[in-house]
Amino acid sequence: MPKAGIIYNDVKPIAGRIAVEIKEQLANAGWEVVVTTGVGGILGYSSPDSPVCHTPIEGLTPPGFDQGMEFAVVLGGDGTVLAASRQVAPCGIPILGINTGHMGFLTEAYLNQLPQAIAQLMAGNYEIEERAMMAVRVFRHRDVLWEALCLNEMVLHREPLTSMCHFEIGVGRHAPVDIAADGVIISTPTGSTAYSLSAGGPVIAPGVSVLQLVPICPHSLASRALVFPDSEPVTVFPVNAPRLVMVVDGNAGCYVFPEDRVYVERSQYSVKFIRLQSPEFFRILREKLGWGLPHIAKPTSVELP
Incomplete structure (x- = not known):
């Protein structure tokens, strides 16, 4: 039985609701599904009275998440993806980020693209991009x-x-x-x-x-x-x-x-991001940060002498 994970932002009700829907969809297709929140990847802050707050890097992996897991779906914004990356990187689990936040610079797809994204995941139709x-x-x-x-x-x-x-x-x-x-x-x-x-x-x-x-x-x-x-x-x-x-x-x-x-x-350890289409960094820069957009005064043609 193939195994998958779901990590969601429990502060956002929509992320929790979508997590339940994805779990049911995968379970009905014969997958073993483990669900957790991204809270375990948020280490918190030590206080002046207790400056030592040592959690080993390998100690953040949620129960049930292991190297046999084919992928994990992350529901949230960039903060949830950052937290999830700490949770799964030691096991080498690829993650697919679904944006339920604002910028979503690290996510791969939006909620309206979810059905196609899950279909591609189950079919294994994706690429892996590793980030240091x-x-x-x-x-x-x-x-x-x-x-x-x-x-x-x-x-x-x-x-x-x-x-x-x-x-x-x-x-x-x-x-x-x-x-x-x-x-x-x-x-x-x-x-x-x-x-x-x-x-x-x-x-x-x-x-x-x-x-x-x-x-x-x-x-x-x-x-x-x-x-x-x-x-x-x-x-x-x-x-x-x-x-x-x-x-x-x-x-x-x-x-x-x-x-x-x-x-x-x-x-x-590195983060393995699931890409539903070939990674295109300049496209993301253009869409998210407006880098390289055509200038309004750009000439439409050049006349040669």
């Missing part, structure tokens, strides 16, 4: 205080108010550099269209094996985005006396104190 992830860990001396898989970005900044921070950052074996900024972002190519884009970083195609470092509002004209091979791990030492807060993918984080260090590297 980062493993983010906070160390105090040699102890791991916190860790998480990251599909988009890691952000380190001061709270509660934005103000200048100082960081010592080492990339691979290169000499450490000093950066003064409101914060720093380390992102994957997938995350290059998220927070780092708003902070002035470049858009990077998903298949490029790089990471990027983007200072947030740097206090120097020389501090700009840096793109480097993802074979190079990154170590961030906060120089500020007050504690900083680290946020991963916008829905998980922890406090980072002066005696801590943040270690970021490409993860051994």
Whole structure:
């Protein structure tokens, strides 16, 4: 009996209702179906009184989800997809994102396309696109205080108010550099269209094996985005006396104190996205972000002499 999973955003009633409908459809077709919510992939935040909130990366897989699962349908917006990616990546389960949110940059189809999407899934008529992830860990001396898989970005900044921070950052074996900024972002190519884009970083195609470092509002004209091979791990030492807060993918984080260090590297796990048509990154940029739209003054023809 083939096996499938469903992960849905339980905050949105429509996602819960569609999850029940998909489960019934797959079960009637002879599939074993396991249903869970995306809450397990949202790690939450450690508090000042309890800064250690360590959940191992492999400890987020929901019960019943395993390597024998052919696919998982994710119902929600980009936040649900980010949470689900942490839940299923260690098992290598391909996911199909169905947008019930707003932007839906990471999703593949809309609700009105659901019948055709499920038919393609059951027929195995799809492609798999792998996206690189980062493993983010906070160390105090040699102890791991916190860790998480990251599909988009890691952000380190001061709270509660934005103000200048100082960081010592080492990339691979290169000499450490000093950066003064409101914060720093380390992102994957997938995350290059998220927070780092708003902070002035470049858009990077998903298949490029790089990471990027983007200072947030740097206090120097020389501090700009840096793109480097993802074979190079990154170590961030906060120089500020007050504690900083680290946020991963916008829905998980922890406090980072002066005696801590943040270690970021490409993860051994990746997200496998189900594509119902051949992946076309520029089309998504155009549809979601308006990149490369025809200019209103573009000439319709060129007369040659």
